[in-house]
Amino acid sequence: MGTAISCQCLDASKSENGFEIVATQQTEGNEGDNTAKTTVLSGGATYTGEFKNGLKHGFGVLVRPCGSKYVGYFKDGVAEGQGKFIHPSGDTYEGQWKNSKAHGKGRFTHADGSYYEGSWVEDVQEGWGVEVWADGSSYEGEYKKGKKEGKGKFKWKDKSVYEGGFAENAIHGEGTYTWSDGKQYTGAIR
Template sequence: MSDDGSENEFEDQGPNLGTYEGDRNEKDERHGFGKAVLPNGDAYEGEYQNGKRHGKGSYRFKNNARYVGEYVQGKKHGNGTMIYPDGSKYEGNWVEDQKYGHGTYTYVNGDTYEGEWQDNMRHGQGCYTYNDTKSKYVGTWVNGQREGAGQLMHSNHKFAGNFKTDMPSGEGRYVFDIGCEQHGHYIIKEVSQGEDEDDEEAVPILEAEWRSGEVIPIEADRDEVTAKEQVQE
């Protein structure tokens, strides 16, 4: 079974597969509301249309994963919640069995991601919160990785700049709560290819190195300064 559950394994193998209690149409297809237990132990309770799950329903997998939400022609489609065997959870939009659109994923370690999805991956604009530190990344994602403009925010400072292959890259700046900031740029360097450096197929290990400029005070907003000067006059 895939991470999202393969509910369609038995669906097209006949109207009487497994056990079923519920409504049927004139073709003896499951149609309306019903309860089904499939041969592999999975169970579904909800709406059917012409033999396929269609509408709202609840599907429980034999490994205790479960999906509660909307179906269209046998596939998760629309709004729904998927709880995985390890306890992680996705709440949001689906398109043809794929996480697609806006949704929130809560991971086993307590991290959360809220934002856009495409083909089961973080893709578009979103916010990832790290549970242990409460740090956040807010910005652009491409195929599950931080890519493009974004901000990495910590308790007393933040980095604003560009990201590439999930690492900060190029121009950016650190802004500190004490009223100063530092401009600079990140360079992505290959530091090692792992244990066997002679292995041509070894995946290189990369790291981002910060090349810093001077620390300067943060300038006050010009509109705010002008307003104060007018009051003093």
């Protein structure tokens, strides 16, 4: 699965500071900080939400020309806190954000229904998580730098199961493999 943001449409460097503001329309409240405004940026993106010191701050919606959309919280111009990012492909990430990257707990769901739910660090799977594919296969266990690494449990669609060590997204080390007919092997697998 890799990263939550594969489309470079929510790049922190492309906040309103990186684009010329073409037009701003106040949609509610008084002029000033923490009022909802719709802002059109020179790159074609639009932002509707709260501002503080001229930066996106508070709740808002950012829509990019590539078709991506972020709905959630901003702090000092970047996605920060709880939010949902919708890719043009229909893939979504919903969860915690830090500096416009998936960071903390969150769920990335592909358009086909497969998903990863668990821990993220700077847009990459890191720590404990669960991955489920459209065919019903699943993995629950440790991730390091976006790869299955450490202890985990993989279940195939035919109901066979492996529980044990993983390295670089592959079965590796001590573990138990159980075939769908109930036969088992316990030992080292490389």
